[in-house]
Structures are given as structure tokens and as C-alpha cells.
Amino acid sequence: MAKSSTNRRTFIIRLSSISTALAAGSVLSACGAGSEDDDASSSAVPISFRYGVASGDPLSDRVVLWTHAKYGDFDAISDDVELTWEIATDAGFTTIVSQGKTTAAASQSHTTKVDATGLRPGTSYFFRFRHGSNLSPVGQTRTLPAAGVQNVKLAVLSCSNYPAGYFHVYAEARRSGAEYALHLGDYLYEYEAGGYASQDAQALNRMVEPPHEIISLDDYRRRYAQYRTDPDLKQLHASMPMIAIWDDHEIANDAWTDGAENHNKATEGSYAQRVAAALKAYHEWMPIRLDASGVQSKIWRSFDFGNLLSLHMLETRLTARNEPVSISDLANPATAAQAQAELVSPTRQMIGQEQQAWLAQQLQNSNATWQVLGQQVLMARMEFPASILQHLNAENMDATAQQAAIAAIQAYLTAKATAAQAPQLLTPEQAALLDPSLNPKIGYNLDAWDGYPAAREAIFQTAYQLGKPLVVLAGDTHNAWHSDLILLDGTTKVGEEFATSSVSSPGFEAYLSGIDPALIQQAFLGVIDSLKFLETQKRGFLLMEFTPEAATGSWHAVDTVKSRNYQAQQLHTASMLG
Incomplete structure (x- = not known):
């Protein structure tokens, strides 16, 4: 279409939007005449900040700011939106300490991210975006502390499935006193309407969009947009910075380098194209900093909270992970020998040599009291x-x-x-x-580190030889765990694992509905000597508090995700001493 036709169409749509608003009695309070530095021809049309604001990947002097902005009716105008971002020390924005320009581009699904620099360590800030007098919601964020910090609190989250239930856990995490949110993956799920954990979706008015399994870039974008309409998720993002990593469902169930359990090449096309679409949407919608290489799959990165803790985020799905070994193959006498040889092979990869070398260097260089791995699946031996x-x-x-x-x-x-x-x-x-x-x-569960014993041992041995005990954080299972981390010699302890339950995805109470949850708990605790705590039937989050003396995990839960009314409780507390 010629530019003149496009401009005429846009003018008509904007005029229609204004007329409709005036006819409804709206004063268009968010649609002022604009400012000198904004597009005057666009400023008369309301800007929708429908999905709120977010921040993430904080460092001691900077943080990533995020929003989504669109003209008028959400589906009406696809023009880029020029925005001003502002960071202030007060909610009224009387003391703005940093500001600049950014664009919510149509090519980026109308999302935008800013790496706001020049901030002070360990400081809380308020931020917002504006287009003329159109203002986004106000968010709060925080930089990482510098040396001398004595206490850090992280809300650890995983597995938020929109049709499975309400996101009460996000609301409780926001109220927990945590300064930073840590999301360990399965931020969304790829399944179709009526798929996994959707039996109550219609009654809860939480049917997924689009209704089919998401495969294309547009599919993934629409699913992220739906999740971001959830008020508890929006408020969590607006209240604290998030450090996030994907697991499998941001792409497809049980994903590995070359495929996934929930991807059928014959009917769903190229897996590589699906991964590319999923990662592009992830980087558009999540407040994550793109690696300097520009490679979207390279999201392993470290965060230093002064000299108290170093948080190393690992990518365990797409970089190097080999296809999982099947339990059926291990149990079948005809295939057991080959499957066992594959399982224990020293070349079997989970994170790959490049990431392993990076992690070893990070552990060696860090002088922090606590070395923390933020990653997706259980590292403790669950045999x-x-x-x-x-x-x-x-x-x-x-x-x-x-x-x-x-x-x-x-x-x-x-x-x-x-x-x-x-x-x-x-x-x-x-x-x-x-x-x-x-x-x-x-x-x-051979989709966890138990399916990659040599790769796990390499990490454990690296930490052990450096004399740096590990605190491992995990999600994925939809249940809460606390375990010792033991070398393959069966006796040498190298750290402890604290694993969170899920935001809404069902756990053992659904998978093993014919077995009393108490018996499941008894079985795991009775069989696995390194396991210290397990909760098998409640949704929740993990609050991790770090001091120079201890790393303490407190598991919190809600009694239901199927009703707007719920009760919250603290389930258990455990500490690893320094």
C-alpha cells in the first residue's frame, strides 16, 4: 500500500477513535496535546499500555525496563509508538534521575526494552513510560547491591500455567518482602485449549489464546499477551525486577537441542523455526538483556549481589542438551544395555562445553560467600x-x-x-x-539432571575442587524439595538444592491421583537418603534469604488456585550454613 494511503487510513482510524471516545463522554485524560519531543499527529490518540510495565536483569548500575505500547483500540493501528522513559527516586517523579527515548516497534510486537544505566547500587527506583501526556502505569525496580550487603531476599518461582488456575502465588510472592523475583522457567505453556491441566479452564474463564497449540511467532506472541493480562502477574512485574530463564514449555514440552516430546515435524514443521519463533517472542516479552553476541539462545549470565552471593543462571534446554533416555528403554532387556551406556556416557551433554567453561570461570573468579545456580530442573539425585x-x-x-x-x-x-x-x-x-x-x-525423571549424570558430576566436581559449596535453585516438578547434593562417590557433599513448587501447574497429587500424597512423600523420603524435605500437593513459591551466615529457604503455599478466595501459609524452613 502506498504511504499516502496508509497515512489516510491511519488518520481515519484515529479520528474514529477520538469521536467514539467523545461520544462516550470520555475526557481523554491520558491523551493530551503531547510534548515537543513526541509525534504530535499521534498524541491525540490514546496509547494503550494494556500489559503494564516490567523490569529485569538488574546490575549494580543499571536495569532493563519493559513495556508494550499501542495506539488506540488494540487491534486498530499498527504504527510504531515513540516513547519517553523516566526513572525517579519518588513515585511522583519530582526527582527524575534518568530518562531517554525508545520505540515500541510493530516489528517487536509493540514491545520495547531499555537498558537504563547510571543508577546507584542497592537503590529502589520508580519508572514509567510516556507519550505526550499518555502515561504508563508506574513500576518499581531495584539495582543490585554493592559490597557490604548483609541480606538479600529472592522470590523463586516456576511453572505458571494460565488455564490450570489463578496466579495467587505471584500475589503472595509480591507481599513476601522479596526484593527480586527469580523465575526458573515455564513462564507459559504451549498447549492447546483443552490440553494439559485445562479441565477447569472454562469454569475459571481462563481458556488459552490462541486456542491451538502455539507454533508460529504470532502464536507465541498472543500467548504471552494473554498471560500478561493476568493482574497478579502484572503487579508482580511492576513491583520488583525479575531475573528469568526459560525451561521447556516456552518452546515445547521436554525440549532438547534437536527436538521436543511435544513437537511433531510431520505435522508441525521445522523444529528450528519453532525454536526461533519462541525465542524471539521470549526476548520481546520478557525483561531480559540480550547477550552481547546477539545470539538469543545464549542466556546464561551471572549477577553479583555485592560480595554476599553470585547468582549464575544456566541454560539447560537448547544449547547442548541431548535427547532424554527413555525409562522404557532402560527397563526393556532388549534395549537396556545400549540405553544404560548412553545414559552414563561421559560425552552426554546438558549445558555443553562452552557453558561449562564459562561457569567454571565464574565460580573461580567470584569472591562471594554464596555461589548460587539458578536453573530449571532438579539437580539432586532422585533415584x-x-x-x-x-x-x-x-x-x-x-x-x-x-x-x-x-x-x-x-x-x-x-x-x-x-x-x-x-x-x-x-x-x-x-x-x-x-x-x-x-x-x-x-x-x-530422566528429563532432569538424573538423565545427565556425567554433566552434573562435572559441575559438582568443579565446585568441589574450587572449594565453593553450591546452592542450587530449581523448579519444573510442581512440588517443593530440599536435598543434599552428593558426588557419585555417594558420600561427598558439595552443596544443597532448594526447589520451588509451581505457580499453578498440578503436582504429584494430579500425576499420581490414585496414591495418597502422604505415601508419595513417605516413599521419596524413605528411598532417597539425601532428600530432606518434600511437599507433594500444594502450589507455591520459595523465598530464599541470604546472609553471611546462612542461606535460608522458606516454602510458601496457597490452599487453592481454583477459587478467587484462598489462604496462604508457610510450609517449611531450612537453612544451609556458611
């Missing part, structure tokens, strides 16, 4: 005897399998208790259950 796992695994969760799993759990725990209290009473069958050569232990 179950094959006698249980043949019935209790993600590949078969039907009622018959669950009943068989209950019997297998009870048999193993009885044998273990007998061996501890009266070994002379062990039957041959019980002895066989406890013999690892006859009943080997296998990771219950």
Missing part, C-alpha cells in the same frame, strides 16, 4: 529402585500401574526398615530388593 520405577514413571500413570507402585513402595520400605532394625529377619526376596546389582536405582 528409585527399578522394582518401584517400573510401575511409577511418567510413561505409565494409569490406575493399575499406580496400585502396583503402591505395593512395590511398601515392599521396598519394609525391606529397608527390616535391614536397619533386624537384618537377620530379611527374607531372600527382601534381600534381593536391597541388592543394587539385582534391583538397580534409576532416576525417576
Whole structure:
């Protein structure tokens, strides 16, 4: 279309928008005459900041600011929007300390990000965007502290599934006293309407958009836009900076370098194109700083909170991860040897050599009291005897399998208790259950680090040899965990893992609905010696508090995500001493 026609069409749409607003009695209070530095021809049209504001990736002197801005009716005008951003020390913006220009471009889904520099360490600020007298909501953000900080609080979050329920957990995280939010992935889900965890979506008025599984760039953009309409998520973003990393569902379930469980090349096209679309949308909609290389998949990065803690964010999905080994292949005598060899191969990758070398350098260079890994999946060894796992695994969760799993759990725990209290009473069958050569232990979830033991050991050995105990933060499972991190020698401790439950995605209470949650908890705690705490049926978040003396995790939960009314509680607290 010729430019003159485009300008005429835009003028007509804007005139129509103004006429409609005047007819409705609106005073257009957010649509003033504009300022000298804004587009005067556009300033008469209201600017929609429908998805609020956000900030993220804070450093000691800067932070990324984000918003989405569009002219008039959301679907009416696709022009770029020129904006001014402002940072102030007060909510009234009487003392503006930094400001500049940015563009919410149509080519970027009308999102914009600014890396606002020249800020003071450990300082809280207010920020906003404006177009003439059109003002965005006001957000609050905070830079990272400098040396001498004695206390840092992080709200650790994971697995927010829009159709599964309300985002009450975000509201509680905002009220928790945390200064920074840490999102460990599955910020959104890719499934179609009626897909995973959607049985109550219609009743809750939380049907996904678009209604089909998201594959294209437009699909991913529309899904992010829908999630950003949630008031609790918008308020969380507006109240504190977020440090985020993706997991699999930002792309497709159980993703790896060359494919995903939930991607069918025959019907859904190129996986590489899908990944490219997903990453572009992620960088558009999340307040994340693009790596200097410009490579969107390179999002491993570190954050130094003075000399108190160094937070190292890891990318475990797209850079180097090999395809998961199947539990069925491990259990099948015809394929077990090959699958086992693949599982324990020293070349099997989770984060890749480049990221491993980067992490080793970061750990070596850091003088912080705490070395913290922010990443997606459980690092602690969650290995179950094959006698249980043949019935209790993600590949078969039907009622018959669950009943068989209950019997297998009870048999193993009885044998273990007998061996501890009266070994002379062990039957041959019980002895066989406890013999690892006859009943080997296998990771219950091979999509986690249990499926990549050599890659995990490389990280553990690096930290151990440097004399730097690890605090590992994890999400993904929709349940809350606290574990010791042990080398493959079975005895040497290298740190502790604190893992958060989910914002709304269901946990073991849904996957294993035929098994009493108390029995699930008993089974894990009884079988896995390094496991210290497990909660199997509540949605929630993890509040991590760091001081020079201790890293303390407090697990918080809500009693329901299916009702607007809910109660919150603190479930458990545990500390790792420095």
C-alpha cells in the first residue's frame, strides 16, 4: 500500500477513535496535546499500555525496563509508538534521575526494552513510560547491591500455567518482602485449549489464546499477551525486577537441542523455526538483556549481589542438551544395555562445553560467600529402585500401574526398615530388593539432571575442587524439595538444592491421583537418603534469604488456585550454613 494511503487510513482510524471516545463522554485524560519531543499527529490518540510495565536483569548500575505500547483500540493501528522513559527516586517523579527515548516497534510486537544505566547500587527506583501526556502505569525496580550487603531476599518461582488456575502465588510472592523475583522457567505453556491441566479452564474463564497449540511467532506472541493480562502477574512485574530463564514449555514440552516430546515435524514443521519463533517472542516479552553476541539462545549470565552471593543462571534446554533416555528403554532387556551406556556416557551433554567453561570461570573468579545456580530442573539425585520405577514413571500413570507402585513402595520400605532394625529377619526376596546389582536405582525423571549424570558430576566436581559449596535453585516438578547434593562417590557433599513448587501447574497429587500424597512423600523420603524435605500437593513459591551466615529457604503455599478466595501459609524452613 502506498504511504499516502496508509497515512489516510491511519488518520481515519484515529479520528474514529477520538469521536467514539467523545461520544462516550470520555475526557481523554491520558491523551493530551503531547510534548515537543513526541509525534504530535499521534498524541491525540490514546496509547494503550494494556500489559503494564516490567523490569529485569538488574546490575549494580543499571536495569532493563519493559513495556508494550499501542495506539488506540488494540487491534486498530499498527504504527510504531515513540516513547519517553523516566526513572525517579519518588513515585511522583519530582526527582527524575534518568530518562531517554525508545520505540515500541510493530516489528517487536509493540514491545520495547531499555537498558537504563547510571543508577546507584542497592537503590529502589520508580519508572514509567510516556507519550505526550499518555502515561504508563508506574513500576518499581531495584539495582543490585554493592559490597557490604548483609541480606538479600529472592522470590523463586516456576511453572505458571494460565488455564490450570489463578496466579495467587505471584500475589503472595509480591507481599513476601522479596526484593527480586527469580523465575526458573515455564513462564507459559504451549498447549492447546483443552490440553494439559485445562479441565477447569472454562469454569475459571481462563481458556488459552490462541486456542491451538502455539507454533508460529504470532502464536507465541498472543500467548504471552494473554498471560500478561493476568493482574497478579502484572503487579508482580511492576513491583520488583525479575531475573528469568526459560525451561521447556516456552518452546515445547521436554525440549532438547534437536527436538521436543511435544513437537511433531510431520505435522508441525521445522523444529528450528519453532525454536526461533519462541525465542524471539521470549526476548520481546520478557525483561531480559540480550547477550552481547546477539545470539538469543545464549542466556546464561551471572549477577553479583555485592560480595554476599553470585547468582549464575544456566541454560539447560537448547544449547547442548541431548535427547532424554527413555525409562522404557532402560527397563526393556532388549534395549537396556545400549540405553544404560548412553545414559552414563561421559560425552552426554546438558549445558555443553562452552557453558561449562564459562561457569567454571565464574565460580573461580567470584569472591562471594554464596555461589548460587539458578536453573530449571532438579539437580539432586532422585533415584528409585527399578522394582518401584517400573510401575511409577511418567510413561505409565494409569490406575493399575499406580496400585502396583503402591505395593512395590511398601515392599521396598519394609525391606529397608527390616535391614536397619533386624537384618537377620530379611527374607531372600527382601534381600534381593536391597541388592543394587539385582534391583538397580534409576532416576525417576530422566528429563532432569538424573538423565545427565556425567554433566552434573562435572559441575559438582568443579565446585568441589574450587572449594565453593553450591546452592542450587530449581523448579519444573510442581512440588517443593530440599536435598543434599552428593558426588557419585555417594558420600561427598558439595552443596544443597532448594526447589520451588509451581505457580499453578498440578503436582504429584494430579500425576499420581490414585496414591495418597502422604505415601508419595513417605516413599521419596524413605528411598532417597539425601532428600530432606518434600511437599507433594500444594502450589507455591520459595523465598530464599541470604546472609553471611546462612542461606535460608522458606516454602510458601496457597490452599487453592481454583477459587478467587484462598489462604496462604508457610510450609517449611531450612537453612544451609556458611
